[in-house]
Amino acid sequence: MLLRMAAQERALRRGALRIFAETEEGALLRVALDVVSSLLRVDVVALYLPADGSGGPSCRAVWRQGSSRLLPPNETPVDLLAADVLRRRAPRLCGPWSPAGGAQCVSALAVPLEFQGTALGVLIVGRRTPDPFRDDHISLVCAAGQQLALALLRLRAAERLRTELVSMACHEIRTPLSALQGFTELMLSRDVPPSDQRDWLNLMHQEAVRLATLVEEMLDMTRVESGTVRLNVALVQVCEVAARVVRLLDGDGRRVHLVIERAPTVLADGDKLAQVVTNLLRNALDYSPPERAVEVEVARRCLGTEGGEAGTDAAHDCRPAVSVAVRDEGIGMMPEELGRAFQPFFRAGASRELLPEGSGLGLAIAKAIVERHRGRLWAHSQPGQGSTFGFCLPAQAPPPAEGAA
Amino acid sequence: MPTILVVDDEPTIRLLVRAALEGTGYRLVEASDGFSALQMARSEHPDLILLDIALPRLSGLEVCRRLKEDPATVATPVLFLTGFAQQAERRAADAAGGQGFIAKPFSPAALVRQIADTLRSRATLASR
Structure with missing residues (x-):
């Protein structure tokens, strides 16, 4: 029995x-x-x-x-x-x-x-x-x-979740398509003054570019999430990646302060990591007034210092890690916005007119990349006081050199 | 001259609607989020409202529900103009009290026709 x-x-x-x-x-x-x-x-x-x-x-x-x-x-x-x-x-x-x-x-x-x-x-x-x-x-x-x-x-x-994502994606596609279909139909059906024609063509071009970016980023996100993209992994100095991104995005070097501590190397895909830093830094620059500085800090931390839920094992994870934090003094986010910040297509801010260009996929892509690297992406924010977005990756020491004692 | 309130957070869509309605003789007023839509609906007394669903601060569905609860705006026809155009969303728009539903992308000519039809049927109702 x-x-x-x-x-x-x-x-x-x-x-x-x-x-x-x-x-x-x-x-x-x-x-x-x-x-x-x-x-x-x-x-x-x-x-x-x-x-x-x-x-x-x-x-x-x-x-x-x-x-x-x-x-x-x-x-x-x-x-x-x-x-x-x-x-x-x-x-x-x-x-x-x-x-x-x-x-x-x-x-x-x-x-x-x-x-x-x-x-x-x-x-x-x-x-x-x-x-x-x-x-x-x-x-x-x-x-x-x-x-x-x-x-x-x-x-x-x-x-x-899948239906919701598809529904959101359709919505994001239908809006730029409206401009393309609507303005072409108007131009074909009546005589439009040349100055209006030019304005409308400019708008249509903008919307076509927006569609192309959207398609590219959606593919990016699903490829990373489903694991079909292979990571080109090597030992990477995170401070070098961060410095490179800062040079690219802050041409004259006036707005971004780079604070670098001697941090261990990580095992990662350098290009993908650069994309994460780029997405975080671009958000910080776009969501804060142009006269305000943005800080990018690379430091050595415990893996559990940030992003682990308080009271869980993850919060006490003391394995060495490298953290990158991007701090801005921008508009910040309400708690309910912060909770949805990593959702695809979510965009903080009161009105789209005040919003910078973008698809609303940047953070979702960053999250997918960081998680593929077994790291964690986290965020703190206070309305009116700015936001900090960062991530932690487990450190990986280089193998001992040949012949070393 | 009938007044139309266009509510959409995308300036491009508001411009397109403006261009589509050019020469039709309507007066256009615009709002870019849910709360200002409610304010404009009360202060501008529009004859018809074109309403997006995905709006900042207050969704278009909620805006429509509130308009239908307010005796001052209950009779104003609402046409949803939205990129959320699946069955479930159409039903939700009906349930919220919308008179019509136009899916993005839309034909400007069809939009003009639907606005004219809605205003005409409202005028017939009022004259009875």
């Missing part, structure tokens, strides 16, 4: 791994049926989900005799057993039960797909023979139901 339970637990863990690997809901349901049918001897496994989160649960996936089938929402009538279990959120054993479009089962066990108070649907297993489900079967199927609920929740959250 104990041995069998240990084997079942192992099977459940293996099954959970398979379920969590799926990134599409239909495929996930199919794998879930397969996993549950292999956990214990059953003739039917069926999953019931409410359509659009409301209404009664209808059968969305069913397994019988070794083959599984997905059903569109609301194709089958609402199952009364599933509806009852979803309402009461407790497992239920049932006498004769008929799955959607299948032969009657002598006994059935229905458990809610529930994780931390959120019930997403119902899992029902059935047998055509009169041997009943035991207590250990109930806890096993309940555990499977919980894993499946968690996997579904995660998948739906990721899906929402």
Whole structure:
């Protein structure tokens, strides 16, 4: 008995791994049926989900005799057993039960797909023979139901995030497209005075450039995030990278103060690192008045000094690290703006007219790059007092020189 | 002369709307964020409002809801002019009390037509 339970637990863990690997809901349901049918001897496994989160649960996936089938929402009538279990959120054993479009089962066990108070649907297993489900079967199927609920929740959250990103990207693209379509249509449909023509062409050119930058940066961000871009890693002196970026962005050397401490080297892609410093410094220059100075500080720190959440292990991480902080005396950010600062397309500031040029992707790209380097990007800000954006990368000492004692 | 309030945080879009409506005889007033849109709606008594959804400070949807709660502005038709143009956003715009929905990018000629239609149907309603 104990041995069998240990084997079942192992099977459940293996099954959970398979379920969590799926990134599409239909495929996930199919794998879930397969996993549950292999956990214990059953003739039917069926999953019931409410359509659009409301209404009664209808059968969305069913397994019988070794083959599984997905059903569109609301194709089958609402199952009364599933509806009852979803309402009461407790497992239920049932006498004769008929799955959607299948032969009657002598006994059935229905458990809610529930994780931390959120019930997403119902899992029902059935047998055509009169041997009943035991207590250990109930806890096993309940555990499977919980894993499946968690996997579904995660998948739906990721899906929402993706939809939101696509929606934001479409919005960002539609605005410059409006200028291109609108002004061309006007110029084709009526006689426009040459001075207006020139103004409009200038605007259209600006918007076309904005579109091109947007496309480039979106590709940049997704490439770094998905890991498809390979890092060209070498030992890098962060102060050299910072100094190079400062020279490029602050041509006459009047606005940016570079404060450099002797810092250890890091293992990083020098160009990507330069891009991070560039994005942070450009924000600082753009979001503060031109007469105000901006400070770039490169220093040696503990990895946990900044950016680790207070009270977590990360905050006490004392491994040596190199930190880069870019400090401005600009408009600063409200706490709620600060919380969203690293989100793609988020832009601080009251009105776009006051905003500098940019896509709103700079910080999201910087964050993706820093995290690919196992570092952390952080920010402090006070409205009216300026902002500090910085990052930490773990230090990497160069290998000892050949022949050294 | 009917007054139209154009609310968009993009100066380019406001300029485009201005160019599209040139010669139509409307008076145009502009706002670039949600709060100033509400202020202008009360002080300028526009006959129609073109409203973007993604606005700084206060979203266009919220602006529309507040306009519909205020007896002084409840009758002013609102046409959403927005880059958020999926089904869900259209429904949200309807629910907020918008009379119409124009997706960016838009045709200036179609915009002029829709504004004229909305003003005409409002005039017919008022004359009954």
